[in-house]
Amino acid sequence: MNVPKQKEPISSLWDDSLAAQMSEPELLLYRSNLLGSDLRITNFGGGNTSAKVMMADPLSGEQVEVLWVKGSGGDLGSIKLDGFSTLYMDKLRALKQRYRGLEHEDEMVSYLPHCTFNLNPRAASIDTPLHAYIARKHVDHMHPDSVIAIAACANSRELTQKIFEGELGWLPWQRPGYDLGLKLEEVSKANPALKGIILEGHGLFTWGDTARSCYENTLAVIKRAGEWLDAHVRQPSFGGAVAQPLPAEERAAFAARLMPLLRGKISKDEFKLGHFDDQDAVLEFVCSRDLQPLAALGTSCPDHFLRTKIRPFVVDFDPAQPDFDKLVAGLDAALEAYRADYTAYYERCKRANSPAVRDANPIIYLIPGVGMLSFAKDKATARIAGEFYVNAINVMRGANGVDKYVGLPEQEAFDIEYWLLEEAKLQRMPKPKSLAGRIALVTGGAGGIGQAVAKQLLQEGACVLLTDIDAEALAEAQGALAKVAGKDNVASVVANITSEEAVDEILKASALQFGGVDLLISNAGIASSAPLEDTTLEVWNRNQDILVKGYFLVSRAAFRIMKQQKLGGAMVFVASKNGLVASAGASAYCTAKAAEIHLARCIALEGAAHGIRVNVVNPDAVIRGSRIWDGKWKEERAQSNKIGADDVEEFYRQRSMLKLSVLPEDIAEAVYFLASDKAGKSTGNILNVDAGNAGAFTR
Template identity: 85%
Template sequence: MSAMSETKQKEPITSRWDDQVAASLSEPELLLYRSNLLGSDLRITNFGGGNTSAKIMMTDPLSGGQTEVLWVKGSGGDLGSIKLDGFSTLYMDKLQALKNRYRGLEHEDEMVGYLPHCTFNLNPRAASIDTPLHAYINRKHVDHMHPDSVIAIAACKNSKTLTEKIFEGELGWLPWQRPGYDLGLKLEKLSQEQPHLKGIVLEGHGLFTWGDTAKDCYETTLAIIKRAEDWLAANIQQPVFGGQKYQALPAAERSVLAARLMPLLRGKISKDEFKLGHFDDSDAVLQFVCSADLAPLAALGTSCPDHFLRTKIRPLVLDFDPTAPNFDRLVSSLDQALDAYRADYTAYYERCKRATSPKVRDANPIIYLIPGVGMLSFAKDKATARIAGEFYVNAINVMRGANGVDSYVGLPEQEAFDIEYWLLEEAKLQRMPKPKSLAGRIALVTGGAGGIGQAVARQLLQEGACVMLTDIDTEALGQAHQDLVKVAGKDSIATVRGNITSEEDVASVLAATALRFGGVDLLVSNAGIASAAPLDETTLEIWKRNQDILVTGYFLVSRGAFQVMKQQQLGGSMVFVASKNGLVASAGASAYCTAKAAEIHLARCIALEGAEHGIRVNVVNPDAVIRGSRIWDGKWKEERAASNKIGTDDVEEFYRKRSMLKRSVLPEDIAEAVYFLCSDKSAKSTGNVLNVDAGNAAAFTR
């Protein structure tokens, strides 16, 4: 959790409704406006969780008459970022007619299959399983949120009594039931029998609120949440979580330990599917992992279905004593702890499975709690890992509130299983798009702010990898980050300044990569310079600078990445972006050519040592990549123009004509070659050199 979001958590929830903005909006747009406002605050509902609806009179495209239409958040959407096309639209008269098709609780899943038959205006957005919960509440505007404060009350042992006490009859209460058609009918019945209600608390789940207008509904939702927050704040017993057992380690030590641990842990849980990690040492997390009741509360599991669908029903608490931190002991305990967790999860599956249950899924933990350090979360992609961590912070907040005023109650095991392995949830998982070719992989790209570096990053991101860019140019690195966030979003791309000739900087870059994503699988060594001078004018400074960056720098980065890859035991791929000049000598560039030749030979040496660990090392040899290259923006272009007795504006055309294929070589061409050598398409290639030079006979490898 960022410092900004932690600050927001301490601010009161207040209405952000703007009457001037709302006055210009249609009814569907008011629903969107309300939804975005609610979804923008994780205290109101978590990412992807909760839903909103409005019953709106629309013109029927068939009859031309007016008909009532339910607009409701569609399956898989997020309120904070939803657009109008994220809402399902259904005829209310057809939804009412569905009651005649309902055959009872044991058949309620079949009702989801009828929802497409209720679609209004051929809307392709699939309706969610929560649609009946909104349809049958006899109010125009309905919100279903998952605020931590209300779930804390809902997850108490005496939830019903507390609901009546805190809300003084303004909210109804229903016992736990899996969301579905039958629960929709029960919500309808309670809202009709008690028309004075402003909403309903669902035991262990969340909150329904409603209103006659979009604004009334929004402000009622906020008022109920604030009331719950205020009551908890005034009544919660101190100290929370049984009091503090440990003092958190200093922030720097926490980060160092997490960065060292994450590749090791990731390697142990990624044998069947590559995982990506996230680290959280926010105040809420540290309070929980340093508490006396950490172990027993964690064992109870989460209550809200939205929480445990993302986090599994319970986390793994690692055996670590921050008063006597012993990293080696922690590492040595991992295998036993993971084996025990997997065995426990498999036993849970066997106890609870039904004849129609899907096969057991990945038995590894998602959430890892480390006393005195923080929380790690691992999932198939970075966004999912981050969001899983955020959901567990929600669960921590719920446990703090519930245990502080009563006794926290997790969801019963069988109920949890029936949600986790619900056939409708399984169908949703099966509809997920096929993972991209580099999904779950972590790439480190040096020289990342240059034309080739950015093109490589863009290609790897588009193929599903997470990318850490490093460069010595802070300003250019920042601009590259801004551009690449547009390609894959904020979760998949990160940057860190680093000088690859510095052993300390390289170690920091690799630690930052591990802390951000969990390790490293792909190294693209691309940092470079270029220089030209006759031999008798080549100074020792020029010679050393080429050797430092193009040889020593490549050695330091590859050595560090090699160590991480060996720890992970997941194999890996390194690609050196060298040069045609590494194979073909050029007059007037002895320092550069020699350094590039050394790069190629270094790659071959690493390939020999890496093979037994599944670490492949290959080389891409570009030639005359002029467009987008920062190297060619400087003195090198002038020097090559002078050497070839041409004008600087004619350099690209000169090299194009010089090639056998008469084609210019672009950064994107190099990126394609790098991607091939990073991906499983080249799984049986190591120690190879791939020329991307539009054809140069002298550079043919022999």
């Protein structure tokens, strides 16, 4: 099986009419966004760009040379001007007097803030010296797969000379830092005709006299490397196929079945979120003869390695004889062996001042015939880790196709992973939010309460899967919530929760999208009002189907996954004051809501032994933002209470003891409390959010 070529070749997207209106910093931003928009050029969060710009000093007014360089963190494709650090070039050059040699290299980073131009708060990255000292005005540092493939070859230097015919320089592997910046300066000054430099096992530096020439030089080098590899790579890749992929639907079903089990085994100390990838490049690799030996070598580029660990975990699975139970039976021992191997690697390589050993669980999981799983503390990090390993696969294909792939030496890998500067960056990260790593399923997710609940959970760090029967409203809800929390953290499935098959698909989607489920918010609802003698069997059954059977089916399916994960869990049923207080003219609705509450109590009894808590929130008269009250229910309740439809909200407000309206956000606060660890010792309980109704007092 061969991986299909990109449909469109890499080509310049530079628009002179746009660029003509831009300042030098704006041209740097434009160039950066263009480069970052194509993952063939650099991966998400990877690479950096710079420009040396003449600007007026804010104190003296004199023109001074300022280095604009991508700051710490951020992504080139989405960076804004405030994502760049600005530093005085004369101060950066003066730093050379402070440099005391490789053993003192890290201290140079602490001097960078003293070089800041115009009090810019954006922290300078450790790559700043690599840009500062190259004797060119505009510099790009990218991590294209095609160039890293050449950089990761055993004969990298000879291939660089052969392919680029002296137009690119070459430097042996060295960890990024101040000394490497000085070496780049030396090579760039000694060879003024060079168009760039390849760093062994790392990536590419290119430059130009203008923003456009730098950008187009970068593209030309990457394109040349790719074309040369395509023309010379040996086939078949990775030693050829020894297995065939399962059909697409079977791959997805397999991953959805495995992910909650695996997630439970690696989330004992920190909740992890998962991502599944079965693109052609992944399938080619996991089905290949060389899977095991190449996986054992690990990655080469520091950007790849930092996000994917020293090496991936290869799952023992034969797609020709797909025995899921056998795989699961051997999983604990295999994971323990991986953790022991990682700990041994730490012990072999640690230094006197190394940080303590980190989580020893794998990040990347390769499954023959199925694809790749990646797990991390948040969904975006899990997805990006997978993307970086695809980059590593592409690098291994290219390098082994023309020469011999060489991974990063173990000690070098360790020194990057446990670099004190990287550790300091980790320590500066904000503390995780209260629901970080949790996966929430919200039924009735397109409604007012459903959206408010989802927003609250997302803001507290959870990932949310919304489900609703209204496809259009659900798509709108997902789009609105994605703007709040990012596309990675919210997904949706159109489904009817009264269907057993549809509910199974919902939970499969939750497993496949995020890795499982931790929080179930059963909120799907309808309302009906009619005198007893006018209540049809159809109305009665509809209330029972959605409010009782639907809640039963979803909670049963979620309960099964929570038990498999062995991580506990929380369910919150959004019931109603009417589940405790009978209302004339609403027998079907009140009875169904009472059944919901009792179902929650029953599940609480069975769930306690597994750490699964089940509680109930009882709203009353949530009118604003509610889709239920937009329809017939409002008219029916108005008629029942002998008031006008426009007076319903005021009627319910005055009826409450506190004389307050209940809003969707009020219900969301209560749901969050019961779903979170703040209510970690509460199960089988009811929390009324009704502005006060004596008849609903629990007792």
